[in-house]
Structure formats: C-alpha cells, structure tokens
Amino acid sequence: MTHTPQAEADFAPRDWKQHPPYLSPAYKSTLLRSPSKPLIPVKQSLLTRSGPVFGHDSLGELDSDLTKNGRVNGEPLGERIIVTGRVLDESGRPVPNTLLEIWQANATGRYVHRWDQHDAPLDPNFFGAGRCVTDDQGRYRFTSIKPGAYPWGNHHNAWRPAHIHFSLFGPAYLTRLVTQMYFPGDPLLPLDPIYNGIPEGARDLLISRFSIDVTEPVWALGYEFDIVLRGRNATPMEA
Numbered sequence: 344m345t346h347t348p349q350a351e352a353d354f355a356p357r358d359w360k361q362h363p364p365y366l367s368p369a370y371k372s373t374l375l376r377s378p379s380k381p382l383i384p385v386k387q388s389l390l391t392r393s394g395p396v397f398g399h400d401s402l403g404e405l406d407s408d409l410t411k412n413g414r415v416n417g418e419p420l421g422e423r424i425i426v427t428g429r430v431l432d433e434s435g436r437p438v439p440n441t442l443l444e445i446w447q448a449n450a451t452g453r454y455v456h457r458w459d460q461h462d463a464p465l466d467p468n469f470f471g472a473g474r475c476v477t478d479d480q481g482r483y484r485f486t487s488i489k490p491g492a493y494p495w496g497n498h499h500n501a502w503r504p505a506h507i508h509f510s511l512f513g514p515a516y517l518t519r520l521v522t523q524m525y526f527p528g529d530p531l532l533p534l535d536p537i538y539n540g541i542p543e544g545a546r547d548l549l550i551s552r553f554s555i556d557v558t559e560p561v562w563a564l565g566y567e568f569d570i571v572l573r574g575r576n577a578t579p580m581e582a
C-alpha cells in the first residue's frame with residue numbers, strides 16, 4: 344500500500360520529548376515492563392482505521408456522571424467536581440466522536456478493584472468509572488467526585504497525587520491513548536515518580552485548570568483539561 348502524506352502524518356512516530364520513556368527507574372514497575380530489546384515497528388494498514396467507531400447512541404444516560412452511575416442507596420461522599428475540556432489536534436482543531444473513558448479512586452483514595460487493599464473505606468455509591476464521546480466541538484464533560492491520594496508500593500511512604508485516568512479511542516480499537524489528569528496545587532506532584540517520569544517541559548500539560556466558569560453554584564467545582572493529540576503541546580501519553 345502506498346502511504347499518502349496524510350497517512351504518514353496520522354502515524355507519526357512517538358515524540359520522546361513529549362511523552363514518558365518506557366524506562367523510568369524511579370518508577371519501579373517500568374524496570375520490569377519496559378522493553379529490553381529494540382522495538383520492531385509494525386506496519387500500519389487500513390485495518391487499523393477500519394474498525395468499529397463509537398457514537399453518542401452507544402452511551403447510557405448516566406455514563407458520564409460518576410456521582411450517579413454507581414448509586415446503590417444514596418449519594419457518593421466527597422467533593423463534587425465537573426471535569427470538562429476539548430480533544431484537539433496539533434492545529435487546535437476539535438476532534439469529534441472520540442470515546443473518552445475515565446477511572447479513578449473514590450474520595451478516600453480507594454479503587455473498586457480486588458487488587459486495591461488500601462486500608463481506606465469503599466463508597467457503596469461510587470463505582471469510579473465513566474465514559475463519554477466528544478461532540479462536534481471536540482468537547483467532553485464528566486461529573487464526578489474529587490479522587491483522594493493513595494499510597495502505593497513504589498518506595499517508602501510513596502503516595503500518588505490525586506488523579507483521574509483517561510483513555511481515548513480514535514477511529515479504531517487500535518488507536519488508543521492513555522494518560523492521567525492531575526489537580527492544580529497538589530503537594531504530592533513534585534514527589535511522584537510517574538509525574539516526574541514525563542519530560543520536564545511537558546508534564547504540566549497534565550495538570551487541569553480550576554475554572555470558576557465551569558464551577559456550578561451550590562453544586563460542584565469545575566476543572567478544565569484539554570487533550571492535544573500531537574505537536575508541541577501534545578498531552579503526554581503513557582507508553
């Protein structure tokens with residue numbers, strides 16, 4: 344198959360000035376999981392662009408509201424937040440019809456997962472996962488609870504800053520990007536090996552902005568977080 348210039352641009356190689364390296368020794372799990380041999384590039388083909396796509400009609404009404412989609416017998420506990428932003432290409436053009444999935448700890452810093460044995464309470468009314476599809480302007484919006492910090496086994500007294508995990512699906516299942524969003528002013532950020540594993544000039548792109556315009560009176564604090572897919576301002580993505 345002959346690649347058109349557009350196709351070459353679509354599959355531009357990873358920019359290591361922007362994204363975290365596979366191996367970041369202070370982030371202990373990368374010692375085991377990073378490749379020890381040179382990578383073999385896999386040829387892209389139409390197959391990667393011809394899979395199923397996602398649309399608004401495949402979403403449930405409560406999918407983007409994490410304060411409602413896990414309710415059993417009441418409201419989840421914690422600080423209510425709205426997280427919104429746009430998915431943009433390198434020229435600032437909106438990227439519509441992108442499926443965003445998020446997952447996060449509850450307000451106490453505990454995930455609903457059998458591997459999470461952190462001694463902090465689960466919230467029976469908070470599941471911690473949601474999804475939505477970007478609109479014509481590339482915009483997404485979630486309502487949730489501010490996640491708590493949690494300890495992890497990376498090193499002595501290691502705590503993850505509050506964060507929300509994001510996954511983006513492009514036009515096919517193989518076009519997936521994964522990243523994490525942080526909150527402004529978090530004192531744990533400078534101590535976090537995952538955050539510090541991102542090239543210095545790019546890591547701040549993962550910190551959301553508090554927005555009084557997004558904040559809803561008597562309801563929830565608002566945060567904005569744009570995701571840029573390529574270029575100088577590309578949002579760092581996990582390998």
Ligand SMILES: [Fe+2]
Nearest residue numbers: 448503506508
């Ligand atoms: Fe996490």
